Amino acid sequence: MNVAVLLKQTPDTESVIRIASDGKSIVTDDLKWIVNPYDEFAVEAALRLKEKHGGSVTIISWGPQRVVESIRTALAMGADTGVLIDDPALERSDSLGVATALAAAVKELNPDIVLCGSRAVDYDMAQRGPMVAEFLGWPHLALAVSVDSDGKSVTIDRPIEGGKVVLESSLPAVVTFGGSHAVWNPRYASLPGIMKAKKKPLAVKKLADLGVDAAVVGAAKVRVTSMEMPLQRAAGKLVDGGLDTAGKAVELVRALHQEAKVI
Amino acid sequence: MGKCVCIIAEFRHGAFRRVTYEVASEGKRLADALGVGLCAVAVGSGVADKAAELGRYAVDKVFAVDDPALENYLAESYVPLVADVLAGCDPAAVVMSASVDGKDFAARLSARLKAGLAQDCTQVVCENGKIKAKRPVFAGKCYGWCEWAEGALPVISCRPNVMDCLAPMEDKKAEVEKVQVSIPQTRSCVKSLDLDTSGKVELTEAEIIVSGGRGMKGPENYAMLEELAKVLGAAVGASRAAVDSGWRPHADQVGQTGKVVNPNLYIAVGISGAIQHLAGMGSSKFIVAVNKDSEAPIFSKADYGVVEDLFNFVPAFTEEIRKLKSSCS
Ligand SMILES: Cc1cc2nc3c(=O)[nH]c(=O)nc-3n(C[C@H](O)[C@H](O)[C@H](O)COP(=O)(O)OP(=O)(O)OC[C@H]3O[C@@H](n4cnc5c(N)ncnc54)[C@H](O)[C@@H]3O)c2cc1C
Numbered sequence: 314m315n316v317a318v319l320l321k322q323t324p325d326t327e328s329v330i331r332i333a334s335d336g337k338s339i340v341t342d343d344l345k346w347i348v349n350p351y352d353e354f355a356v357e358a359a360l361r362l363k364e365k366h367g368g369s370v371t372i373i374s375w376g377p378q379r380v381v382e383s384i385r386t387a388l389a390m391g392a393d394t395g396v397l398i399d400d401p402a403l404e405r406s407d408s409l410g411v412a413t414a415l416a417a418a419v420k421e422l423n424p425d426i427v428l429c430g431s432r433a434v435d436y437d438m439a440q441r442g443p444m445v446a447e448f449l450g451w452p453h454l455a456l457a458v459s460v461d462s463d464g465k466s467v468t469i470d471r472p473i474e475g476g477k478v479v480l481e482s483s484l485p486a487v488v489t490f491g492g493s494h495a496v497w498n499p500r501y502a503s504l505p506g507i508m509k510a511k512k513k514p515l516a517v518k519k520l521a522d523l524g525v526d527a528a529v530v531g532a533a534k535v536r537v538t539s540m541e542m543p544l545q546r547a548a549g550k551l552v553d554g555g556l557d558t559a560g561k562a563v564e565l566v567r568a569l570h571q572e573a574k575v576i
Numbered sequence: 577m578g579k580c581v582c583i584i585a586e587f588r589h590g591a592f593r594r595v596t597y598e599v600a601s602e603g604k605r606l607a608d609a610l611g612v613g614l615c616a617v618a619v620g621s622g623v624a625d626k627a628a629e630l631g632r633y634a635v636d637k638v639f640a641v642d643d644p645a646l647e648n649y650l651a652e653s654y655v656p657l658v659a660d661v662l663a664g665c666d667p668a669a670v671v672m673s674a675s676v677d678g679k680d681f682a683a684r685l686s687a688r689l690k691a692g693l694a695q696d697c698t699q700v701v702c703e704n705g706k707i708k709a710k711r712p713v714f715a716g717k718c719y720g721w722c723e724w725a726e727g728a729l730p731v732i733s734c735r736p737n738v739m740d741c742l743a744p745m746e747d748k749k750a751e752v753e754k755v756q757v758s759i760p761q762t763r764s765c766v767k768s769l770d771l772d773t774s775g776k777v778e779l780t781e782a783e784i785i786v787s788g789g790r791g792m793k794g795p796e797n798y799a800m801l802e803e804l805a806k807v808l809g810a811a812v813g814a815s816r817a818a819v820d821s822g823w824r825p826h827a828d829q830v831g832q833t834g835k836v837v838n839p840n841l842y843i844a845v846g847i848s849g850a851i852q853h854l855a856g857m858g859s860s861k862f863i864v865a866v867n868k869d870s871e872a873p874i875f876s877k878a879d880y881g882v883v884e885d886l887f888n889f890v891p892a893f894t895e896e897i898r899k900l901k902s903s904c905s
């Protein structure tokens with residue numbers, strides 16, 4: 314089974330986010346970059362599918378040169394090849410544009426299944442997976458917390474508010490990954506894995522190589538025009554005043570009931 | 577300029593979800609600002625009989641796509657059906673919920689319509705006919721305002737529990753038009769649906785959340801939080817440390833790789849307040865922290881902090897709330 318994983322590089326989740334002087338982007342100079350956690354789950358799932366069915370795992374990512382490092386991380390985990398779409402049109406693009414380019418890269422590879430994160434922990438768009446599926450004309454199954462395949466179809470568990478659904482689709486299909494570290498427990502790259510990754514093939518492409526018109530992809534329908542920080546919370550207060558445990562309980566209930574009026 | 581603001585109603589298991597009323601309320605404010613009417617597209621089995629009630633939340637007209645084959649939400653069938661209805665009603669903006677299904681649907685629908693989507697918005701404004709939507713990014717570490725290109729159709733999904741709900745107009749009914757459709761052939765399907773009937777409150781919709789972290793020391797101690805939650809009518813959440821330890825199901829995880837929640841009151845018990853946890857609950861209206869370490873970072877975010885051993889404090893607190901509830905009723 315040939316698997317393609319759409320992988321995005323995102324700032325480390327520890328990052329302090331600061332707004333840049335243009336007022337509509339963030340300062341990236343001092344950021345540490347990681348593989349988007351949900352995409353790491355997708356890589357883990359891809360490797361498990363490969364272990365079961367054979368075939369190959371290809372990582373596809375659109376971003377600047379620094380993204381090579383994240384693709385290599387996935388290759389070190391066990392993926393076979395990488396494709397980096399390095400084209401500045403990305404900067405002017407929106408989700409539709411990114412998904413158009415990713416769909417074109419997928420078409421070229423012609424995999425049996427595409428796995429991706431349910432959302433990237435940068436702009437939290439939660440858009441590209443279903444969009445890529447729509448552009449490919451494939452079904453998609455979203456927010457998987459389990460995935461299984463017999464080689465012809467794919468089945469996932471999808472948590473919804475107040476329960477879960479089991480979804481199934483024939484292949485080819487797109488699956489987006491939810492869950493958390495506890496669910497997927499993504500493997501670490503081993504030292505031999507890291508050595509091997511350096512020699513694995515990694516193709517760099519421009520949009521034109523994929524037959525995608527940069528002008529179309531760059532014509533964003535929606536864009537971020539300004540950014541702002543959340544309101545600083547007023548300094549909270551400690552429920553203390555020399556009270557004992559019971560006294561603090563009484564005082565907290567009073568404060569929540571009378572001041573905050575939330576209980 | 578389109579003829580109406582169109583909302584997408586979420587009809588599940590025989591009823592509209594509450595978030596649909598929030599979406600209708602937000603849609604109404606937008607429609608008023610644009611000087612157009614408010615319509616809705618509602619898909620589901622049996623939805624046509626219930627659709628008129630959306631009038632209570634200011635919807636003028638509902639396009640009902642009703643068929644037994646549409647019992648369960650499936651992106652592959654719902655999206656083309658709704659896209660066809662929208663093509664017929666020329667909307668100025670499309671608004672829906674950023675629920676689990678809503679986000680999924682919004683993304684695929686936008687691709688089909690080639691429309692720009694602002695997902696999970698917390699505020700929508702309209703100045704001189706120009707729509708702007710605000711959404712949390714970087715897990716709420718900051719906000720981005722989205723604007724649409726000239727002539728582009730805005731598609732907006734609204735974060736649950738954020739938009740103010742109109743007071744229902746009890747006797748108002750929406751006009752319902754049953755849309756004749758042919759059900760699309762799909763390659764995907766819903767194999768089964770498992771609803772939790774225990775009456776558990778859903779985290780993303782809860783007014784109050786009690787969350788426990790590594791300080792809880794073991795799965796058995798969550799009984800104490802369940803008890804507190806029961807008295808408060810709250811949902812129970814957890815930190816990643818608790819979920820990774822296998823004490824709580826992953827569905828309970830709050831944070832950057834868990835659920836982003838937005839309750840009136842969030843009570844963090846034995847949680848240190850790591851940046852990834854704060855990312856999931858930092859926009860709660862009131863935050864209470866219970867931690868025995870007065871230096872824990874969670875205190876810098878808490879409106880009320882209690883430096884205590886949770887094993888002593890939680891039972892005492894639960895008891896006090898019980899007293900308050902019985903004196904109120
Ligand atoms: C990529 C990535 C994603 C992540 N995503 C998430 C996420 O979605 N959600 C999340 O929560 N974390 C997430 N984390 C993990 C996060 O960094 C922290 O490790 C985690 O939140 C810590 O959980 P905790 O506060 O329960 O545990 P700890 O940090 O160990 O804190 C336990 C607290 O309990 C207190 N305590 C102990 N005993 C008692 C007692 N008897 N009475 C009172 N207080 C007591 C201690 O003082 C301490 O402050 C993520 C990390 C990474 C790298």
Ligand SMILES: Nc1ncnc2c1ncn2[C@@H]1O[C@H](COP(=O)(O)O)[C@@H](O)[C@H]1O
Nearest residue numbers: 319320375429430432433438439440441
């Ligand atoms: N630039 C990109 N390159 C490759 N995959 C991407 C890119 N952007 C988004 N994705 C994929 O789409 C998923 C959802 O991203 P988003 O819509 O940005 O939240 C991510 O988890 C990735 O799998």
